[in-house]
Amino acid sequence: MASAAALSSSAFLPRELRADQNGQVRSLDFVALPALARRRRCTARPVLSVEPQKMGESVAPLAAAAMIATEAAAAVEEKAVGAVNYEELDRELEHASPLAIMDRALEMFGNEIAIAFSGAEDVALIEYAKLTGRPFRVFSLDTGRLNPETYQFFDAVEKHYGIHIEYMFPDAVEVQALVRNKGLFSFYEDGHQECCKVRKVRPLRRALKGLKAWITGQRKDQSPGTRANIPVVQVDPSFEGLDGGNGSLIKWNPVANVEGQDIWNFLRTMDVPVNPLHYKGYVSIGCEPCTRPVLPGQHEREGRWWWEDAKAKECGLHKGNVVPSITQGNGASIANSINDTLDIFDSQAIVSLTRPGIENFLKLENRKDPWLVVLYAPWCQFCQAMEPSYIELAEKLSGSGVKVAKFRADGDQKSFAKQELQLGSFPTILFFPKHASRPIKYFSERRDVDSLLAFVSALR
Structure with a gap:
């Protein structure tokens, strides 16, 4: 929960928070907050203390009556809390501002909700929480493999807002077993999921078991393939909360409908601390071995787990928001059947190769002409992003012998x-020389026309 220092501007304080005569901010949340917020915070029955009016007079009837009344009121309140329809609430807040969504979340759950802070632009969530004037909590997952700049950023955020971030760490025994059995960099060979499960997913699961709701910085534009359908508020489909069982945890995504550019405009306007890595080309920031800068024109998630397929760029923290493929009776996914008719790189200057055709390329040691080939998937947003430059390149090379x-x-x-x-x-770009059977792979992440043309000119 934030200290009084986090509520630095009285201009943003609602009626529930006021400075006393000594200038200290007092929280009146247990007195003046709406009934729903108070109900969320009551986890134990009040202790009854009844003063006997006369010596020897029994207080049992009074205590029993008070207890019955208290239990009845608690039952009514609990019923009201459980009656919240979060699908309807999501529709209500669909077009609300992030500040309004944050305010509603903190009002409803009080001390039983916390902001998940990743060390990137999630600082916007903390700023929104501060602007509501309500107390708030922040937690973060320290995987043990973050960049030094990220740790410095954590410290700067704590000092700026006057808060203490609640850090969650991976289980030491599990980390030791993983490293001893598979080494420090096994994820480069067999994927990042196992390491993320040990260092991120399980610590998150422990953190959420102490909450009834959490707030994330997920946005729809972060990964169109996996996050396109993020709601503003939902019953968490993957994790359990304090009460245990399905439906025991509520997930809030206040910036789900906000674009990354607008987030950064907000951060610059409010002059808040940001991770120094952002100034070095990093956009989406995770663990040091699995994160790298992106180039202009690249999607922000391309800097995460860059050695894997674009559609696998999730660590498991938000797996409930990944939309699975819907299969037809023959086992083919509907998404694939749709994409069969929505091809890309359509140009008379680009030849469409079949499997036998490219297998023949691999057998030939001498070709009449060199070939440049892109390996692609129509659904891949990174392939779609390079389509204009690849078509332009093909038109420039038309008649050149390539x-x-x-x-x-x-x-x-x-x-x-x-x-x-x-x-x-995806995409992978190969150059087949005239006098070699094996292709040469283009390793650069630059996919503009000039960079691709320089690659071809150096090898033709």
């Missing part, structure tokens, strides 16, 4: 592409 092609490498072709064509993530 052929430009595409090969759809998802679905049934993915395993083949990984084994034979060096596919790591």
Whole structure:
């Protein structure tokens, strides 16, 4: 919970918070907050103390009557709390501002809700919480592998807002077992999910078991493939809260409908601390070994787990918001059947290769012309982002003796592409020289026309 120092401006204090005659901010939340907020904070029955009027007079009838009345009132209040329809509340708040959403969340749950702070632009959530004038709590997951700049940022945020961040750490025995069995960097070989489960998911699960609700910085534009349907408020589909069981935890996403650019405009306007890594090209910030800067034009999540497929860029903290593929009777996903008719890189200057065609490329040691080939998936937002530059490149190379092609490498072709064509993530760009059977992979993340043209010119 924030200290009085976090509520630095009395201009933002509601009626429930006022400075006393000594200049100290007093919280009147247990006296003046709305009934729903008070009900959320009452976890134990009040202790009854009845003063006997006369010596020897029994207080049992009075105590019993008071207890019955208290239990009846608690039952009515509990029924009212449980009657909240969060789907309706989500529709009500769908177009509300982040500040209004934050205020509602803190009002409803008080000390039993906390902000999940990642060390990136989630500082916006803390600023919104401060502006409500209500007390708030902040927690963060310290994986043990964060950048030094992130730890410095944590310290700056605590001092700026006058708060103490509640840190959650991974279980030491589990981390030791993982490192001893698989080494420090196993995620580069078999994926990041196992490491994230030990260092992030399980500590988060422990943190949430002490809460009834939590606040996240998820936004729809962070990952269109996995976060496009984030609601403003929901019953958490993945984790349990204080009371245990399904439906015991409420998840709030106040900036779900806010674009990243607007978040940064807000942070600059409010002049709050930001992670120094942002000034070095980092946008989405996680653990040091799994995060790198992105280049202009790249999506922010491309800097996370860059060696994996774009659609796998989730650590498991928000797996409940990942939309699964809906399968048809023949086992094919509806998403794939739709994408079959929504291809990309459509241009007369680009040749569409089949599986036999690209297998033939691998067999030839001498070709009439060199070829540039992109391995792609139509649903991949990073492939979609480079489509204009790749088409422009193909048109520039038309008639130059270099052929430009595409090969759809998802679905049934993915395993083949990984084994034979060096596919790591989409898109992968290959150059087939005239006098070599094996292609040369383009490793740079720059996918503009000039960079691709320089790659081709150096090898043709």
